[in-house]
Amino acid sequence: MSSFDLAGVGFSYGGPATQLEGVTVQFTAPEMVALVGPNGAGKSTMLGVMAGLRAGYSGSCRFDGVEVRDWNRRSFTRFISFVPQNLRLDFPFTAEQVVLMGRTPYAGGLFESPEDWEAVEQAMRWTDTLAFRAREFRSLSGGERQRVVLASALAQGPRVLLLDEPTAFLDLEHQLSVYRLLREQTERGLLVIAVTHDLNLALSYASRLVALKHGRLVADGPPNEALTGARLRDVFGVSAEVLSRPDGRAWIAYGD
Amino acid sequence: MAIERIEPRRLTAAVTLALAVFCVAALLAPLAGSATVDWKKAVAGEWPDSEILFGTRVPRVLLALLSGGSLSLAGVLFQALLRDALATPYTMGISSGASLGAVLAICFGIRTLAGLPGLWVAAFAGSLLTLVLVLAIAADGRRMSSFTLLLAGVTMNSISMAFILLLHNTADFGQSFAIVRWLMGSLEPLDYKTLLVLLATVLPVSVWLFVKARQWNLMAVGEEWAAARGVSPARLLLSGSIAGSILTAFVTALTGPIGFVGLIVPHALRLRYGADHRVLMPCAFLWGGTFLLVCDTIARVAMAPAELPVGVITAIIGGPWFIVLLRSRRRSLWV
Amino acid sequence: MRRLAAALLVVPLLGQTPPQRIVSTAPSITETLFAAGLGERVVGVTTYCRYPPQVRRLPKIGTFLEPDFEKILALRPDLVFTIKNPVQLTERLRKLRLNAVELDQDSIASIFRSLEAIGQAAAAEKQTAALEANLRQGLEEVRRSTAGKPKLSVLFVVGRTPGTLEGMIAAGKSSYLDELLAFAGGRNVFDDSPVPYPKIPHEELLSRDPDVILDIGDFAHAEGSSRERREQILALWRKYPKLKAVRTGRVYPLASDIFVVPGPRMVEAVREFRRLLHPEAAR
Numbered sequence: 053m054s055s056f057d058l059a060g061v062g063f064s065y066g067g068p069a070t071q072l073e074g075v076t077v078q079f080t081a082p083e084m085v086a087l088v089g090p091n092g093a094g095k096s097t098m099l100g101v102m103a104g105l106r107a108g109y110s111g112s113c114r115f116d117g118v119e120v121r122d123w124n125r126r127s128f129t130r131f132i133s134f135v136p137q138n139l140r141l142d143f144p145f146t147a148e149q150v151v152l153m154g155r156t157p158y159a160g161g162l163f164e165s166p167e168d169w170e171a172v173e174q175a176m177r178w179t180d181t182l183a184f185r186a187r188e189f190r191s192l193s194g195g196e197r198q199r200v201v202l203a204s205a206l207a208q209g210p211r212v213l214l215l216d217e218p219t220a221f222l223d224l225e226h227q228l229s230v231y232r233l234l235r236e237q238t239e240r241g242l243l244v245i246a247v248t249h250d251l252n253l254a255l256s257y258a259s260r261l262v263a264l265k266h267g268r269l270v271a272d273g274p275p276n277e278a279l280t281g282a283r284l285r286d287v288f289g290v291s292a293e294v295l296s297r298p299d300g301r302a303w304i305a306y307g308d
Numbered sequence: 309m310a311i312e313r314i315e316p317r318r319l320t321a322a323v324t325l326a327l328a329v330f331c332v333a334a335l336l337a338p339l340a341g342s343a344t345v346d347w348k349k350a351v352a353g354e355w356p357d358s359e360i361l362f363g364t365r366v367p368r369v370l371l372a373l374l375s376g377g378s379l380s381l382a383g384v385l386f387q388a389l390l391r392d393a394l395a396t397p398y399t400m401g402i403s404s405g406a407s408l409g410a411v412l413a414i415c416f417g418i419r420t421l422a423g424l425p426g427l428w429v430a431a432f433a434g435s436l437l438t439l440v441l442v443l444a445i446a447a448d449g450r451r452m453s454s455f456t457l458l459l460a461g462v463t464m465n466s467i468s469m470a471f472i473l474l475l476h477n478t479a480d481f482g483q484s485f486a487i488v489r490w491l492m493g494s495l496e497p498l499d500y501k502t503l504l505v506l507l508a509t510v511l512p513v514s515v516w517l518f519v520k521a522r523q524w525n526l527m528a529v530g531e532e533w534a535a536a537r538g539v540s541p542a543r544l545l546l547s548g549s550i551a552g553s554i555l556t557a558f559v560t561a562l563t564g565p566i567g568f569v570g571l572i573v574p575h576a577l578r579l580r581y582g583a584d585h586r587v588l589m590p591c592a593f594l595w596g597g598t599f600l601l602v603c604d605t606i607a608r609v610a611m612a613p614a615e616l617p618v619g620v621i622t623a624i625i626g627g628p629w630f631i632v633l634l635r636s637r638r639r640s641l642w643v
Numbered sequence: 644m645r646r647l648a649a650a651l652l653v654v655p656l657l658g659q660t661p662p663q664r665i666v667s668t669a670p671s672i673t674e675t676l677f678a679a680g681l682g683e684r685v686v687g688v689t690t691y692c693r694y695p696p697q698v699r700r701l702p703k704i705g706t707f708l709e710p711d712f713e714k715i716l717a718l719r720p721d722l723v724f725t726i727k728n729p730v731q732l733t734e735r736l737r738k739l740r741l742n743a744v745e746l747d748q749d750s751i752a753s754i755f756r757s758l759e760a761i762g763q764a765a766a767a768e769k770q771t772a773a774l775e776a777n778l779r780q781g782l783e784e785v786r787r788s789t790a791g792k793p794k795l796s797v798l799f800v801v802g803r804t805p806g807t808l809e810g811m812i813a814a815g816k817s818s819y820l821d822e823l824l825a826f827a828g829g830r831n832v833f834d835d836s837p838v839p840y841p842k843i844p845h846e847e848l849l850s851r852d853p854d855v856i857l858d859i860g861d862f863a864h865a866e867g868s869s870r871e872r873r874e875q876i877l878a879l880w881r882k883y884p885k886l887k888a889v890r891t892g893r894v895y896p897l898a899s900d901i902f903v904v905p906g907p908r909m910v911e912a913v914r915e916f917r918r919l920l921h922p923e924a925a926r
Contacts (some may be wrong), residue, residue: 102360128538130538133536136536143388143528144582144583145529146582153525153526153533154537156526156539162593341844342850343847360845364846418806419805419875425805427806480691486805489812490804496809497805597890611841613844614837614838615842
């Protein structure tokens with residue numbers, strides 16, 4: 053069972069300010085975690101540490117019992133996929149080529165193996181991107197691009213998906229379709245951890261919510277328990293009310 | 309529905325075409341020239357026909373193919389590494405470093421160094437020194453990124469150019485003419501030993517770059533993107549810029565800076581074949597060689613018996629052709 | 644400052660006294676002035692001027708492409724000679740209210756025309772006419788002595804990439820050297836070139852196979868003629884042992900600026916050519 057085990061994780065970019073401090077938390081697949089917090093709370097930094105992109109962290113961050121920075125990068129990226137916030141390309145790669153890049157951790161030669169192609173096909177089917185696989189990535193709409201990037205991450209055949217604001221630039225319909233997709237992946241047994249600013253989406257789709265403020269962990273639990281009006285005021289500095297829907301799920305009403 | 313898996317076939321088709329044109333050009337180019345050559349005599353080894361064909365035209369054709377190929381391949385590589393569509397083999401300061409070395413050799417009258425023409429040695433040393441400085445500046449303190457690399461390259465470029473201008477100002481008339489000539493760049497019939505050394509450098513470096521093509525794809529997207537797919541961007545940046553610089557430095561030491569090849573050939577190929585470096589890199593080498601060969605052949609015969617600087621031809625042909633390419637495809641290069 | 648400007652304006656206007664403070668902006672002009680016996684009046688020359696030797700002690704005004712206008716003004720010249728050039732030197736000097744006269748000295752005919760212009764401007768017609776007669780006589784003497792001789796084909800290399808035979812620039816059609824060679828019983832092998840100083844490919848060198856090769860060496864050092872340097876140049880040419888000039892030992896390294904500075908030393912230059920091409924005609 054894939055699991056992340058963070059104990060006292062800290063990180064700083066070299067200045068006096070710390071981005072992350074003493075974060076202790078465990079994640080075990082399958083679950084879908086929403087990572088929330090105000091700007092500068094350290095969400096992306098924490099995701100980066102877990103994805104092995106910030107090797108200079110302090111404390112201990114283990115994946116499957118092995119310290120992240122000690123993992124062989126190639127094997128590590130067969131288990132962990134990282135989805136960046138907004139991918140901009142300088143060169144005319146096609147959607148399919150972007151997805152194919154997800155198979156690099158398995159590369160044995162210059163070309164993709166039949167297994168690679170199967171994984172790519174499967175990932176593109178999940179994300180419903182096969183229809184424009186030959187189109188140039190830069191010519192796609194924002195929602196299409198994000199699905200292609202997601203497909204590239206899924207093509208890695210990961211057990212963990214780490215996403216940095218996967219729906220930041222999408223309209224409502226595409227936001228929902230991405231989250232639906234992430235929940236499906238969770239149901240397949242993956243550990244999904246997504247940074248998000250949209251608390252209502254977090255409430256609707258996540259099975260667990262983790263909140264950071266000033267680099268510290270301030271809340272952790274099922275979304276409707278972890279999010280309370282008091283906590284919203286405390287963490288985000290906004291006044292809001294958490295309401296209960298007839299079906300038992302929660303939603304947030306903002307305003308004084 | 310199984311999707312069509314086209315990559316290897318696309319590569320074969322593209323490379324076959326490029327190789328065919330490359331070979332045809334290589335075979336035809338020695339036939340052109342300002343002097344008339346009797347082929348029977350040339351093949352029979354009679355002087356001067358044989359010397360003209362095998363002593364001047366063939367080595368020059370080979371030099372054009374190797375330098376054009378190297379520059380265009382290095383262009384593809386640096387554009388990917390620096391993620392800058394306008395990067396050239398010279399963006400890292402390699403050619404201005406080479407030029408500074410050459411200008412020093414001209415101004416101090418160094419004719420031979422280590423048994424080789426002093427200009428070559430000085431130019432090569434200049435470019436390697438620049439490379440070391442650029443890498444040292446870019447790697448200072450935090451980890452090297454393509455951004456710091458680009459900045460360091462641009463900085464070294466202007467420093468070298470400043471020194472060149474300074475030396476040019478203090479040079480006497482003949483030296484200043486020689487400096488301008490060198491900065492224009494030109495192809496000369498080199499002896500076969502030098503060509504063999506060039507080939508022995510260019511070939512393994514190019515093959516290595518081709519084998520790493522999937523990594524360059526990742527680097528062309530981004531450093532984090534590459535790192536999240538199990539490769540080390542810092543290491544690729546370092547090894548890639550060293551490899552590209554070796555290609556550029558070797559060629560530039562022998563020919564002087566020749567513009568445009570490293571910019572337009574990669575872009576033309578990207579418009580035609582897309583951005584996959586597995587197709588792009590071998591095609592860039594082959595088409596780059598062909599392009600420079602065609603330009604040099606024109607430079608040799610256009611104003612015979614005088615010849616033109618090949619850089620003038622690459623710019624005159626390359627510039628407009630590039631504009632046509634850009635306009636004929638409605639894709640934007642720099643979105 | 645105003646007085647200086649006024650003085651500059653007045654002198655040429657008076658027109659009576661011949662100009663006494665002459666600035667030369669090219670080596671060829673300097674040589675001409677000295678050859679015509681006007682050297683005493685020269686007060687400024689370029690950094691490239693080396694002949695005759697006494698000019699080395701004269702104040703320098705920069706080069707003809709980058710003259711130092713302040714220095715020129717400070718010398719208070721009443722006459723400045725310029726060579727036709729792309730930086731509009733003459734116009735700029737005239738804007739400074741200097742008496743600037745433009746000359747053209749890139750062929751034998753234009754050198755003679757420039758002599759007349761110098762004579763007029765400096766009120767020294769007698770001296771320049773004497774020099775002209777002298778030069779014409781010298782040229783004529785060389786031409787007569789080589790008249791019956793076979794015309795040898797000559798390659799004159801004016802520059803190369805230092806240390807190699809590459810990047811070779813030759814004297815081409817209607818260049819000054821092309822004319823001088825004709826006087827000395829030679830024929831420039833590149834007299835069909837479309838530009839005066841073409842870069843020539845090696846195949847042209849091989850197929851034209853000149854009788855004589857005159858090599859002024861690489862660009863880096865036009866001066867000095869050590870034996871070592873001569874040896875270096877000859878060693879380069881041994882790359883083509885079958886070339887006629889190499890085979891017959893008629894590759895001559897040259898080391899003098901008489902060939903690159905068009906001017907009154909042209910007679911010296913054609914005599915040197917005759918000595919190399921037709922030694923028997925030189926007595």
